[in-house]
Structures are given as C-alpha cells and as structure tokens.
Amino acid sequence: MLEVRDLSTKYVTRYKEDVYAVDRVSLKIEEGKTLGIAGESGCGKSTLALSLMGYYFPPLHYISGEIIIDGQNITGMKPDEVRKSILGKEIAYIPQAAMNALNPTRKVIDFIGDVIRAHDPTWTKQMIYDHARALFERLGLPAEVLQKYPVELSGGMKQRTVIAVAVTLTPKVLIADEPSSALDVTSQKMVIKMLRDMMESGFIKAMIFITHELPLLYNVADDIMVMYAGQIVERGTAKQTVFDPLHPYSKGLMGSILVPESGLRSAKLTAIPGAPPNLKNPPPGCRFADRCKYVKPECRVTSVPLYEVGHGRAYRCILPEEELRRAYEHGE
Amino acid sequence: MVNKGNPCLSGRGVTKIFGFGRHKTIAVDHVDFDFHEGEIVSIVGESGSGKTTLAKMLLGLISVTEGEIYFQGKKRDLSSGRKKQEYWRNIQAIFQDPFSSYNIFHKIDSVLLDCIRMRGGGNLPREKKVEMMTEACSFVNLKFAELTNKYPFELSGGQMQRLMIARIFLLKPKILVADEPTSMIDACSRATILDYLMKLRNETGMTLIFITHDIGLAYYVSDTIYIMEHGRFVESGSADDVILYPKHPYTRRLISDVPKIYEEWDLSTV
Ligand SMILES: Nc1ncnc2c1ncn2[C@@H]1O[C@H](COP(=O)(O)OP(=O)(O)OP(=O)(O)O)[C@@H](O)[C@H]1O
Ligand SMILES: Nc1ncnc2c1ncn2[C@@H]1O[C@H](COP(=O)(O)OP(=O)(O)O)[C@@H](O)[C@H]1O
Ligand code: SF4
Ligand SMILES: [Mg+2]
Ligand SMILES: [Mg+2]
Numbered sequence: 001m002l003e004v005r006d007l008s009t010k011y012v013t014r015y016k017e018d019v020y021a022v023d024r025v026s027l028k029i030e031e032g033k034t035l036g037i038a039g040e041s042g043c044g045k046s047t048l049a050l051s052l053m054g055y056y057f058p059p060l061h062y063i064s065g066e067i068i069i070d071g072q073n074i075t076g077m078k079p080d081e082v083r084k085s086i087l088g089k090e091i092a093y094i095p096q097a098a099m100n101a102l103n104p105t106r107k108v109i110d111f112i113g114d115v116i117r118a119h120d121p122t123w124t125k126q127m128i129y130d131h132a133r134a135l136f137e138r139l140g141l142p143a144e145v146l147q148k149y150p151v152e153l154s155g156g157m158k159q160r161t162v163i164a165v166a167v168t169l170t171p172k173v174l175i176a177d178e179p180s181s182a183l184d185v186t187s188q189k190m191v192i193k194m195l196r197d198m199m200e201s202g203f204i205k206a207m208i209f210i211t212h213e214l215p216l217l218y219n220v221a222d223d224i225m226v227m228y229a230g231q232i233v234e235r236g237t238a239k240q241t242v243f244d245p246l247h248p249y250s251k252g253l254m255g256s257i258l259v260p261e262s263g264l265r266s267a268k269l270t271a272i273p274g275a276p277p278n279l280k281n282p283p284p285g286c287r288f289a290d291r292c293k294y295v296k297p298e299c300r301v302t303s304v305p306l307y308e309v310g311h312g313r314a315y316r317c318i319l320p321e322e323e324l325r326r327a328y329e330h331g332e
Numbered sequence: 333m334v335n336k337g338n339p340c341l342s343g344r345g346v347t348k349i350f351g352f353g354r355h356k357t358i359a360v361d362h363v364d365f366d367f368h369e370g371e372i373v374s375i376v377g378e379s380g381s382g383k384t385t386l387a388k389m390l391l392g393l394i395s396v397t398e399g400e401i402y403f404q405g406k407k408r409d410l411s412s413g414r415k416k417q418e419y420w421r422n423i424q425a426i427f428q429d430p431f432s433s434y435n436i437f438h439k440i441d442s443v444l445l446d447c448i449r450m451r452g453g454g455n456l457p458r459e460k461k462v463e464m465m466t467e468a469c470s471f472v473n474l475k476f477a478e479l480t481n482k483y484p485f486e487l488s489g490g491q492m493q494r495l496m497i498a499r500i501f502l503l504k505p506k507i508l509v510a511d512e513p514t515s516m517i518d519a520c521s522r523a524t525i526l527d528y529l530m531k532l533r534n535e536t537g538m539t540l541i542f543i544t545h546d547i548g549l550a551y552y553v554s555d556t557i558y559i560m561e562h563g564r565f566v567e568s569g570s571a572d573d574v575i576l577y578p579k580h581p582y583t584r585r586l587i588s589d590v591p592k593i594y595e596e597w598d599l600s601t602v
Contacts, residue, residue, distance in 0.1 A: 212518030258548030
C-alpha cells in the first residue's frame with residue numbers, strides 16, 4: 001500500500017544549516033496493516049511523517065529517495081499537485097497536537113468543507129453537509145458535533161473529530177502522529193477503537209501510528225519501527241520489538257515502560273543517559289555509540305548498515321543477534 | 333512506606349466554583365489533603381476532573397472559593413504582593429502545555445537567565461551563569477550549546493518540556509507541582525526525568541506533587557496517590573493500596589483502561 005525507499009530529507013534552518021532529520025529510511029506497509037513508529041523526542045518521527053507525503057515546503061527539503069503510494073510513484077511531484085491529488089485522498093496526516101490547533105471561531109462542518117473544497121471547489125453546502133453526515137455516521141460519531149465549535153467538545157471528542165476531518169476524502173493511508181498522547185485513558189481508548197474500526201472495516205487501507213508510548217503501540221501496531229537520530233535502528237513485529245528487542249536502544253526503550261502492573265515499583269527504569277547526537281553533523285559511525293554500554297572502537301568508524309535478519313526483521317548494530325540477547329539476559 | 337515528614341501543604345474543604353447560577357461549575361469540591369515534606373504525591377484523574385484547578389489553587393494562582401490551604405502548618409496568607417512573591421519562592425510549577433508556557437519572542441537563554449535572576453543570581457559573572465545553564469540543560473538531556481540563540485518554537489515538543497524541567501533545576505523550590513509534566517515526553521526521557529526529579533527530591537527534600545492521568549507513572553513514582561473524579565477525591569492511600577487493590581469502581585475503571593503489555597487490553601468496553 002505504501003512503500004518508501006531510501007528517503008532522506010532535511011531542514012534548512014534560519015542560519016542556513018542543514019539538519020538531517022530523516023536519513024535513508026525505507027519502509028513498506030501492506031494493505032490492512034498498521035505500522036508503529038517509536039523513538040525519543042527529536043528523532044525525526046514527525047519529520048518522517050511529513051516527508052512521507054511528498055509535500056515539501058521550507059524549512060523541510062527533499063534530498064533523495066522514492067515514495068510509492070498504492071502503486072503510484074509520487075517522487076518529484078510538484079507541491080501544488082501533491083496538495084491537490086495526494087494529500088487527504090491518497091494519504092492523510094493528523095499532525096501532533098492538531099486538536100489544539102483548530103480554529104476556535106469555526107464549526108466542525110466548516111473544517112470538513114475546507115477539506116472538500118480544497119480538492120473540488122464546486123461542492124455545494126448541501127453536498128458537503130450530506131457527505132459529512134454520512135461520514136460521521138460511518139465513524140460512529142454523533143451528527144450534532146458538526147454544528148459545534150472546537151471549544152464545545154471534550155478532548156476525546158475533539159480528537160475523534162480531527163480524525164474524521166482528516167479522513168473526509170477516504171484516504172488509503174492514514175498517518176496519526178501521537179493522536180492520543182494528550183488524552184486520558186478512557187478517551188484514548190475510544191480514539192484507538194475508532195482507528196481500529198476504520199482499519200477493520202477497510203475504510204482506510206493502512207495506517208502509520210506514531211507514539212512513544214510503547215504499551216499503546218504494542219496494542220495497535222502489527223509491526224514496529226524504532227527510530228534513533230533520523231534512522232531506523234530496528235524493525236520487526238510488535239511482539240518481537242517489545243519482548244525481544246535487538247538494538248541496545250530499543251532494549252533501553254523497553255526498559256522505560258510504565259504500566260500499572262504489579263512489580264513495576266520494584267523494577268528499576270532503565271533511563272538511557274546522555275542525549276542523541278546533533279543532526280547537523282551526525283557522527284560517522286553508529287549514532288547511538290555515545291550512549292551505548294556495549295560500544296566498541298569499531299562502532300565509531302563507519303556507518304552501521306541496517307542488517308536484515310529475515311521475515312522483515314532488521315536492526316542496526318555491529319553485534320550479532322545472539323551476543324546481544326545474551327548480554328540482555330545476563331542482566332545489566 | 334516512607335517515613336512521612338511534617339505536613340507542608342494541607343487543605344480542608346478546598347473548593348473552587350467557577351461562574352454563577354445556571355453556569356456554575358464546581359471544579360473542585362471540598363477536598364482534604366495533607367502533603368508532607370519530601371513526599372511524592374500524585375493526583376490522578378481524567379481530563380476535566382479538576383486537577384489543574386486544584387493545582388492552580390495550590391500555587392496561589394487563583395483564589396479558593398471555600399475552605400482553607402495551610403502552608404507549613406499555618407493558614408496560607410497571600411494578601412499582599414510581597415507575601416505572594418515569598419510564597420512563590422517556595423512553590424513552583426511545571427505546566428501541561430509546553431507551547432503555551434513560553435514567550436515565543438524570547439530566546440531560550442533568556443528563559444533560563446530569568447530563573448537565575450529569580451534565585452538572586454542576577455549579578456553573577458556571565459561564565460558562571462552559562463555554567464549553571466549548561467548544567468541545568470544536561471540535567472534533562474539537552475545540550476545548552478545547541479539551544480542558545482534558539483527560539484522555543486524551534487524545539488520539538490519533548491525538548492520544550494524538558495526545558496521546563498531545566499528551569500526547576502535552577503529554581504530549586506521546596507514544593508514542585510508538576511501538571512502532566514511528561515505527557516509529551518518520550519518514555520525514555522521520561523524515565524530520565526523521573527529519576528532526576530526523584531534525585532532532586534532526595535537531595536533537597538523537595539515535595540513533589542504530580543498531577544497526571546498517567547496511572548503507570550503515578551504508580552511508579554508516588555508514595556501516596558489521590559484519585560480525583562468530578563472535583564472530589566474518591567480514593568486515596570499508599571500507591572500499592574490504590575493501584576493493586578483499588579476499592580472505588582472509578583479507580584478500577586481507570587486502571588483497566590490503560591493499555592498493558594502482559595494483560596489483554598479489552599477495547600470492547602468503551
Ligand atoms: N522547523 C524546523 N526547523 C529546523 N529544525 C527542525 C524543525 N522542526 C524540527 N526540527 C528538528 O528536526 C529533528 C526531528 O524533529 P521531529 O519534530 O521530527 O521529532 P519527533 O521525533 O517528532 O519528536 P517528538 O517526539 O518530540 O514529537 C529535531 O532535531 C528537531 O529539532
Ligand atoms: N477558568 C475557568 N472558568 C470556568 N470553568 C473552568 C475554568 N477552569 C476550569 N474550569 C472547569 O472546571 C472543571 C475542571 O477543570 P480542570 O481543573 O482544568 O480539570 P483537569 O485539569 O483535571 O483536566 C472543568 O469542568 C472545566 O471546564
Ligand atoms: S553498533 Fe556499537 S555502539 Fe552502536 S548500538 Fe551496536 S554496540 Fe552499541
Ligand atoms: Mg513529533
Ligand atoms: Mg489539566
């Protein structure tokens with residue numbers, strides 16, 4: 001459904017410096033699947049999401065790579081054309097904190113109208129309303145919401161509305177960037193249920209779900225990709241990444257999970273000391289080297305490739321799988 | 333169970349009502365509490381349950397409609413500007429939305445320099461100030477050298493939130509109220525920050541009050557947990573009692589709605 005090959009993008013800052021936020025990322029999502037993306041703040045998750053849509057405007061710039069959505073290669077398409085024929089139709093993006101960015105002076109129906117008219121200005125008010133009603137019904141949201149202003153909605157309802165607006169044109173791929181991180185647990189559950197239902201009914205064909213909340217990701221994603229400093233460092237099924245992480249960084253992430261299950265209070269969280277490298281001039285070798293407790297001199301020499309270990313599983317570390325597993329088992 | 337220190341912040345019948353008549357909202361409804369010196373307390377509840385309103389009353393940012401707040405055993409007195417300033421030297425906050433907490437026209441250096449000034453370090457030499465700011469940044473895994481000369485909107489959400497915690501490191505208050513302090517931080521930095529906040533508590537005896545909907549976090553860090561629903565505390569007690577043996581149905585529901593790793597997360601119950 002979505003395939004990305006060796007995509008690299010950068011930000012150009014006010015000081016004309018390049019920030020390499022996405023570095024040769026490849027991914028593939030089959031129809032009906034949800035890909036989860038995890039990683040710490042600033043590792044490039046949101047930038048990857050933006051880059052995936054092929055819609056570039058300053059400060060974000062395309063460097064190289066290919067994006068293929070449902071067989072259509074959109075690499076090199078003009079921004080105008082991407083906006084007209086790709087955004088919202090082929091692939092839709094729900095930005096992080098979108099629900100707090102809604103214009104407070106407009107009603108929900110107006111947001112839907114905007115989306116529709118951006119693609120086809122000939123739609124009448126009535127057509128838009130009918131479409132919106134049907135959409136809300138399909139997604140299990142009350143139609144009254146259409147006539148409300150954002151402030152009149154609870155956080156959970158606002159977020160579900162944002163999702164509904166994003167899928168107005170029934171995109172094939174939906175990218176949800178931290179869609180529920182600001183919500184309390186019950187609203188989060190409703191948002192997740194709505195997304196899950198959209199996937200199960202085939203309303204959307206594939207989803208990318210970005211969050212740093214691993215327990216949540218574990219529950220929504222089929223596959224999980226872990227990013228670190230602009231690169232993929234691990235990829236596998238949700239189960240593999242959570243219960244059998246290979247990359248030392250993924251291992252560290254898994255050790256930071258907080259779920260209210262007995263044993264948590266006595267378990268020590270494994271905080272990973274240090275900070276990720278500056279993406280203006282990333283180190284030549286392994287980008288995690290400064291924070292890795294298994295670091296060897298060789299790690300810092302040349303860039304570490306992503307090793308494929310079969311069945312779509314891959315990790316970016318010079319140590320063999322077995323050695324890593326042994327190290328983790330023998331306790332840190 | 334930790335040995336509880338002296339109560340440093342207590343409340344009796346604390347209530348906040350917004351509006352009048354038909355538009356009346358009872359945001360906080362007659363709550364009683366005793367937070368002790370050096371204690372880590374979490375107030376857990378859903379959005380709209382009144383947590384932030386309570387936090388603002390604790391901080392003296394809004395008035396209390398009914399009831400009393402006691403600071404270090406005495407009725408709190410915020411009747412003059414000078415008394416407020418004195419109180420705010422003791423109690424500080426980290427707020428929910430990192431984006432709204434900064435003046436977007438002020439560079440990051442000035443945000444941190446303000447903290448140094450508030451602690452009376454305004455006349456320190458520039459190198460000393462830079463050293464303090466660098467230390468504060470590295471405390472939360474940020475690199476000061478990379479932040480200097482930047483504006484807050486050039487940071488990612490998580491970076492901005494960590495910057496807020498760097499401020500506290502410089503301010504070192506007696507009581508810290510953290511309203512959803514880690515809701516936008518990734519799990520990994522969250523572990524780091526929690527560790528550091530706890531370390532700061534161990535060193536300074538600071539009282540930490542977490543206001544959160546993150547039950548896992550509350551369980552991990554707290555000595556005591558208060559569960560808030562519709563402005564009231566429906567359950568409180570030691571973290572183990574409240575989370576492992578919840579009595580109130582509301583507490584039970586909250587716990588069951590959290591996505592888990594080892595137990596199944598049942599989506600059919602919403
Ligand atoms: N407009 C911008 N100009 C320059 N650099 C930027 C800009 N936006 C983000 N960056 C940088 O790009 C990198 C990736 O940021 P991005 O927002 O994609 O991270 P993220 O993984 O989504 O983080 P978070 O979990 O905090 O949302 C960071 O180093 C960030 O500082
Ligand atoms: N300034 C205000 N004016 C009127 N109502 C308010 C105000 N602040 C909060 N409320 C109301 O008080 C209740 C509790 O809100 P809040 O303390 O923000 O909850 P929480 O932090 O737990 O999400 C809500 O019903 C909210 O709408
Ligand atoms: S390549 Fe070396 S530094 Fe990088 S993760 Fe592996 S062991 Fe650690
Ligand atoms: Mg992001
Ligand atoms: Mg709040």
